[in-house]
Amino acid sequence: xxxxxxxxxxxxxxxxxxxxxxxxxxxxxxxxxxxxxxxxxxxxxxxxxxxxxxxxxxxxxxxxxxxxxxxxxxxxxxxxxxxxxxxxxxxxxxxxxxxxxxxxxxxxxxxxxxxxxxxxxxxxxxxxxxxxxxxxxxxxxxxxxxxxxxxxxxxxxxxxxxxxxxxxxxxxxxxxxxxxxxxxxxxxxxxxxxxxxxxxxxxxxxxxxxxxxxxxxxxxxxxxxxxxxxxxxxxxxxxxxxxxxxxxxxxxxxxxxxxxxxxxxxxxxxxxxxxxxxxxxxxxxxxxxxxxxxxxxxxxxxxxxxxxxxxxxxxxxxxxxxxxxxxxxxxxxxxxxxxxxxxxxxxxxxxxxxxxxxxxxxxxxxxxxxxxxxxxxxxxxxxxxxxxxxxxxxxxxxxxxxxxxxxxxxxxxxxxxxxxxxxxxxxxxxxxxxxxxxxxxxxxxxxxxxxxxxxxxxxxxxxxxxxxxxxxxxxxxxxxxxxxxxxxxxxxxxxxxxxxxxxxxxxxxxxxxxxxxxxxxxxxxxxxxxxxxxxxx
Ligand SMILES: [Zn+2]
Numbered sequence: 426x427x428x429x430x431x432x433x434x435x436x437x438x439x440x441x442x443x444x445x446x447x448x449x450x451x452x453x454x455x456x457x458x459x460x461x462x463x464x465x466x467x468x469x470x471x472x473x474x475x476x477x478x479x480x481x482x483x484x485x486x487x488x489x490x491x492x493x494x495x496x497x498x499x500x501x502x503x504x505x506x507x508x509x510x511x512x513x514x515x516x517x518x519x520x521x522x523x524x525x526x527x528x529x530x531x532x533x534x535x536x537x538x539x540x541x542x543x544x545x546x547x548x549x550x551x552x553x554x555x556x557x558x559x560x561x562x563x564x565x566x567x568x569x570x571x572x573x574x575x576x577x578x579x580x581x582x583x584x585x586x587x588x589x590x591x592x593x594x595x596x597x598x599x600x601x602x603x604x605x606x607x608x609x610x611x612x613x614x615x616x617x618x619x620x621x622x623x624x625x626x627x628x629x630x631x632x633x634x635x636x637x638x639x640x641x642x643x644x645x646x647x648x649x650x651x652x653x654x655x656x657x658x659x660x661x662x663x664x665x666x667x668x669x670x671x672x673x674x675x676x677x678x679x680x681x682x683x684x685x686x687x688x689x690x691x692x693x694x695x696x697x698x699x700x701x702x703x704x705x706x707x708x709x710x711x712x713x714x715x716x717x718x719x720x721x722x723x724x725x726x727x728x729x730x731x732x733x734x735x736x737x738x739x740x741x742x743x744x745x746x747x748x749x750x751x752x753x754x755x756x757x758x759x760x761x762x763x764x765x766x767x768x769x770x771x772x773x774x775x776x777x778x779x780x781x782x783x784x785x786x787x788x789x790x791x792x793x794x795x796x797x798x799x800x801x802x803x804x805x806x807x808x809x810x811x812x813x814x815x816x817x818x819x820x821x822x823x824x825x826x827x828x829x830x831x832x833x834x835x836x837x838x839x840x841x842x843x844x845x846x847x848x849x850x851x852x853x854x855x856x857x858x859x860x861x862x863x864x865x866x867x868x869x870x871x872x873x874x875x876x877x878x879x880x881x882x883x884x885x886x887x888x889x890x891x892x893x894x895x896x897x898x899x900x901x902x903x904x905x906x907x908x909x910x911x912x913x914x915x916x917x918x919x920x921x922x923x924x925x926x927x928x929x930x931x932x933x934x935x936x937x938x939x940x941x942x943x944x945x946x947x948x949x950x951x952x953x954x955x956x957x958x959x960x961x962x
Contacts, residue, residue, distance in 0.1 A: 438473060646860070
């Protein structure tokens, strides 16, 4: 009996094939366990027996060999990707590779090729062994079929039954890459094709020649968890020390989700005019039309249902880069760590570009769920034994890390500005929307909306940094900006505030909508996207 079972296991899991399939997974675990597919062993063991069913049913060797060849090609690609790029093969990474300059890429491969060969030669030998060691058929094909199906059903029940979780936990990495390529990549390309640069009527007012504008878009950051806004925990030790930032404390987002919030910030669309995002002119259109070089550097995943529209704006810039290449879907990226410090290097690099006028957008992963994936272990400072309090502590750790990120980004700009003192530089940091971390009596976690938007979902941080050259050149403007820090503002009017701060003259600019203008209309009734007046909530 025992021998029979062992023989059946040997048939279900032929040893060379199992090694061929699992070695790429283990290579990932060794190189970077944190970003690798933790369910990789499980999901592959689930599918190997299914893949070999045709062979056992037909008893034709060719069906077995096809599977071996298929897994070998996939494994080869995955190992190569891990060794060269230190991350898993993903649709986001393939997209990044296709955007990379070919010479740069081939030089890079040249350096790494020895370590690659060390891995690939034994892997090829293993492929050969798998190809010639075709397992024998001990049991009847019906017994085999039954065993495999039972195994598969047990496997399915042991993971969460929802679709997106099954896609992540129950399928091998290459299935997810192929699926994302077939569905999301096409939608992504379509979004990019249909959003072309628009030339708009705009010009720079005279005497404003050398300009840098940096817009840092945060993610799910609630000002109610920032000590900069008097939160009880010291989550902003770095920003608190800075004397060169202007802190606005009465800004809300009109929406409680990323797509709508970001789109309403960077386009002329707002909840009052309700212009369709595709038709609305955006900041990239404006800055491109007045001759600025534009950049988009994002640590959010490039494609997915929640990302395509925003990426289509980013792709209109002169130069864009997505540094978060770990995932195949929005859902997957929520579960993986891609720390915002990844933005420092590419940001410092584009600042060195000698174009006289630049507009740069940095899109952070910020404080999005899962909070524990948003900060490295050095920033794990707040803890609690209570389960709910622990989640709040994790969110606060992510805010503490965000403090480090924003502070560093500002320092990068400041250092760059010291070398170019004549350059008028401005930075705005704000979050797309807030986050409810059990902040009210409704006891909600996240930023979803049930009926009406909780206040915590829209109360966002809003900071401004201005270069000394800007302050000395226009002290009147500087004083107006400072005097407006408590004024009520909705971030869907950011478009106007940025045009105003950049001294852009355009019929698109509605001065009464700019938080930085002396004629700013602070009487706007802040009706949010749920139709409710924020100030009466
Ligand atoms: Zn968001």
